[in-house]
Amino acid sequence: MADAVAESSHGHDKHVFHHFVDAHQQFDASKMGMWIFLATEILFFGGLFAAYIIFRSWYPQTFVEASDSLNRAIGGINTVVLIISSLTMALAIHYIQRNDKGKTILFLGCTWVLAATFMVIKGFEWSEHFSEGMYAGKAYAYTGVTASHAYIFYSLYYLMTGLHGIHVLVGMGLITWLMIKTKRGQFSSDYFTPVEITGLYWHLVDIIWIFLLPLFYIVA
Amino acid sequence: METAAANRKTVTMKVRRYVMPEHSEKNYINQEKGLKSWLLTRDHKRIGLMYFMTSAVVFFVAGLLALTIRLELWTPAKTIIDAQTYNEIFTLHGTMMIFFFLVPAVPGILGNFLIPLQIGAKDVAFPRLNLLSYYLYLMGVIFTVVTILTHGVDTGWTFYAPYSIKSTAAVIPMTTGIFISGFSSILTGLNFIVTIHKLRAPGLTWGKFPLFVWGIYGTSIIQILATPVLAITLALVVMERVLHVGIFDPALGGDPVLYQHFFWFYSHPAVYIMIVPGFGIIADLIATFSHKRLFGYWFVAISTLAISFLGFLVWGHHMFVAGQSMVASIVFSLITFMIGIPTGIKIFNWLATMYKGSIRLKVPMLYALSFIFLFSIGGFTGVMLGALSVDVQLHATYYVVAHFHYVMFGGMVIALLGGIHFWWPKMFGKMYSETMARVSWFLIFVGFNVTFFPQFILGAKGMPRRYYNYLDQFQSLHQLSTVGSWILALGFFVMLGYLLHSLIKGEKAPANPWDARTLEWMTSAPPPTENFSYTPVVIHGPYEYQRPISEFQLGLINNDHHGGEEHEIEAPSGSPEMANA
Numbered sequence: 073m074a075d076a077v078a079e080s081s082h083g084h085d086k087h088v089f090h091h092f093v094d095a096h097q098q099f100d101a102s103k104m105g106m107w108i109f110l111a112t113e114i115l116f117f118g119g120l121f122a123a124y125i126i127f128r129s130w131y132p133q134t135f136v137e138a139s140d141s142l143n144r145a146i147g148g149i150n151t152v153v154l155i156i157s158s159l160t161m162a163l164a165i166h167y168i169q170r171n172d173k174g175k176t177i178l179f180l181g182c183t184w185v186l187a188a189t190f191m192v193i194k195g196f197e198w199s200e201h202f203s204e205g206m207y208a209g210k211a212y213a214y215t216g217v218t219a220s221h222a223y224i225f226y227s228l229y230y231l232m233t234g235l236h237g238i239h240v241l242v243g244m245g246l247i248t249w250l251m252i253k254t255k256r257g258q259f260s261s262d263y264f265t266p267v268e269i270t271g272l273y274w275h276l277v278d279i280i281w282i283f284l285l286p287l288f289y290i291v292a
Numbered sequence: 293m294e295t296a297a298a299n300r301k302t303v304t305m306k307v308r309r310y311v312m313p314e315h316s317e318k319n320y321i322n323q324e325k326g327l328k329s330w331l332l333t334r335d336h337k338r339i340g341l342m343y344f345m346t347s348a349v350v351f352f353v354a355g356l357l358a359l360t361i362r363l364e365l366w367t368p369a370k371t372i373i374d375a376q377t378y379n380e381i382f383t384l385h386g387t388m389m390i391f392f393f394l395v396p397a398v399p400g401i402l403g404n405f406l407i408p409l410q411i412g413a414k415d416v417a418f419p420r421l422n423l424l425s426y427y428l429y430l431m432g433v434i435f436t437v438v439t440i441l442t443h444g445v446d447t448g449w450t451f452y453a454p455y456s457i458k459s460t461a462a463v464i465p466m467t468t469g470i471f472i473s474g475f476s477s478i479l480t481g482l483n484f485i486v487t488i489h490k491l492r493a494p495g496l497t498w499g500k501f502p503l504f505v506w507g508i509y510g511t512s513i514i515q516i517l518a519t520p521v522l523a524i525t526l527a528l529v530v531m532e533r534v535l536h537v538g539i540f541d542p543a544l545g546g547d548p549v550l551y552q553h554f555f556w557f558y559s560h561p562a563v564y565i566m567i568v569p570g571f572g573i574i575a576d577l578i579a580t581f582s583h584k585r586l587f588g589y590w591f592v593a594i595s596t597l598a599i600s601f602l603g604f605l606v607w608g609h610h611m612f613v614a615g616q617s618m619v620a621s622i623v624f625s626l627i628t629f630m631i632g633i634p635t636g637i638k639i640f641n642w643l644a645t646m647y648k649g650s651i652r653l654k655v656p657m658l659y660a661l662s663f664i665f666l667f668s669i670g671g672f673t674g675v676m677l678g679a680l681s682v683d684v685q686l687h688a689t690y691y692v693v694a695h696f697h698y699v700m701f702g703g704m705v706i707a708l709l710g711g712i713h714f715w716w717p718k719m720f721g722k723m724y725s726e727t728m729a730r731v732s733w734f735l736i737f738v739g740f741n742v743t744f745f746p747q748f749i750l751g752a753k754g755m756p757r758r759y760y761n762y763l764d765q766f767q768s769l770h771q772l773s774t775v776g777s778w779i780l781a782l783g784f785f786v787m788l789g790y791l792l793h794s795l796i797k798g799e800k801a802p803a804n805p806w807d808a809r810t811l812e813w814m815t816s817a818p819p820p821t822e823n824f825s826y827t828p829v830v831i832h833g834p835y836e837y838q839r840p841i842s843e844f845q846l847g848l849i850n851n852d853h854h855g856g857e858e859h860e861i862e863a864p865s866g867s868p869e870m871a872n873a
Contacts, residue, residue: 091414119524210536221545227537
């Protein structure tokens with residue numbers, strides 16, 4: 073126990089804020105904070121999922137027909153892209169824990185590129201929809217779906233994939249910041265909390281997409 | 293030895309008594325100077341004071357709006373303002389009071405100031421995030437002020453669709469303001485939960501928390517789980533207005549009742565965001581001023597969590613007449629009744645705490661007693677409104693207005709005032725005039741009852757809420773209520789006077805003026821920036837008045853120091869306590 077005391081008395085290294093006893097406590101606190109934040113994210117999306125359930129039960133035929141108008145291949149490709157990006161994120165954490173900064177930056181970069189790929193594909197997909205008149209709500213002008221209230225399906229589609237897209241963009245920003253800080257040598261196997269908790273965030277973004285895919289692309 | 297200790301879940305620590313000076317020359321208020329040191333501070337105590345100032349301004353403005361409403365209702369027809377202005381004023385009164393005062397005030401002011409002190413920490417877990425929370429709140433307030441100065445909103449604080457979609461008023465800036473301040477609420481809750489879990493002093497187990505910590509913990513859980521739903525709901529209202537997405541708009545095949553479900557899924561738990569920290573304050577006050585251990589500690593603590601949990605399952609009682617299914621209404625009604633159980637447990641335990649206690653009727657205790665009286669009225673009338681058949685009669689009448697003012701003002705505001713009078717000496721290091729504080733308490737208590745009790749009668753007689761005109765037969769009760777609002781306002785002006793006087797010329801406060809036992813009283817008044825000059829160690833519960841004060845002032849001894857005594861401290865392995873040992 074005496075060792076433990078000695079350790080904690082000189083344990084204030086430069087990454088530990090003054091109000092924490094040691095790096096371990098700070099890491100635990102940050103991780104717990106991120107888990108709680110993720111819980112709030114689920115409730116944030118939860119409202120939209122609830123709305124989806126209501127309108128799908130009100131207008132089931134509409135959802136079947138409108139879902140057919142989306143391009144499943146594109147949805148599938150994007151899913152693969154995001155799942156691989158989760159893998160590269162996990163690898164980035166793996167390598168920072170082993171103090172390999174080069175590989176950390178490499179895999180953070182891969183994650184960033186995959187996220188950007190996802191957004192570019194999504195952008196092409198949306199503009200394709202717009203050119204066919206598949207707008208949300210009142211501006212809706214698409215004639216391919218015969219069942220009523222199809223615009224509500226597209227409203228939910230744009231709202232949910234849009235909100236998810238915003239989260240991807242935020243994630244890209246965070247990953248950029250992580251790459252800069254890793255390059256400057258601010259992370260190491262002793263201190264990698266931001267990498268770890270950004271990873272948690274990124275996996276949540278991935279998981280939400282895995283729910284969105286069947287709800288919009290594979291209804292029938 | 294360490295393994296053995298971990299198995300027993302206790303560790304042995306060398307501690308000694310530390311007595312901090314009564315007054316600290318260098319304290320958190322004067323340690324750093326200049327505006328910048330305040331605006332960029334990460335000190336939880338300073339952030340608490342910033343919340344204090346801002347929410348006091350909000351309360352003042354929203355209070356003036358309330359006085360205007362009451363004045364307009366002096367006569368059955370137009371008195372001073374036209375109908376549209378009247379609609380805008382009651383909307384702003386409700387929105388400001390609820391979203392920018394009642395929700396953020398107790399966690400923002402007292403939570404920020406006290407949680408780290410009460411658990412013996414140096415700060416909250418994420419001080420920068422805490423400052424961000426404050427600025428998000430401030431931004432929300434600014435959006436509201438801009439709305440007042442430009443357009444005004446006439447939807448009522450509930451923003452019910454479809455009117456909130458069709459109204460030409462400035463719904464978007466207002467909801468944006470609430471959306472932003474919602475994130476402030478979420479981040480505050482997150483910060484407190486992590487702080488309470490991870491930054492406790494050695495020995496401070498969950499069974500030794502002051503009840504205020506339990507109150508904030510329960511509140512934080514509601515804040516993080518309910519607020520995101522409000523955020524997405526208001527975002528959908530904005531989308532509905534801008535893009536006509538058809539989610540809530542019945543003209544486009546949407547569902548306005550869905551809006552109500554979403555709104556109350558947040559706004560009913562929000563009632564508990566407002567009142568649960570108040571419960572915590574009251575428990576601390578009653579135990580301290582009865583000088584007796586809190587009766588049924590675990591019942592009071594766990595009932596806090598029970599209320600937080602049940603609060604999520606009753607939102608449908610706002611919608612008994614909105615066309616929800618009868619089965620749903622019956623279930624919601626039943627669960628609403630059940631909330632009376634944990635609330636009753638609290639009230640009985642507070643009363644049992646006072647029984648045979650040595651009660652000192654200081655001003656904070658007067659507020660605590662008023663709380664029990666007024667909140668019981670608010671709670672009982674709430675149970676009545678939760679009964680299906682009664683609610684059909686009373687829905688959207690002044691009875692509801694009176695009920696929630698008894699809960700929100702008679703409960704939350706009274707608890708906040710009690711808390712502010714209790715912790716004022718610690719926050720500012722100054723005492724206030726006890727006599728003037730009693731006068732002010734009396735005026736507020738009488739004024740509040742004169743204002744709102746007649747509204748129960750008005751509602752029972754059929755006076756609908758939010759109406760600009762009313763039948764002649766209601767005039768005398770309306771006038772009585774208006775007179776009450778003046779008494780209430782006078783009470784607050786007296787309070788403003790003696791509190792300002794206390795700041796400028798008040799006597800210096802001792803560190804522990806109420807002979808309390810919790811950690812915040814063991815540091816100087818006002819506390820130094822780092823809160824404690826030692827690492828506090830807690831070996832007794834928060835209300836063990838029979839034990840000498842010296843046993844509450846223990847702290848870890850540095851390794852090289854000799855002497856002191858050894859104590860076995862309960863600590864789960866891997867916890868901060870272990871790290872400390």
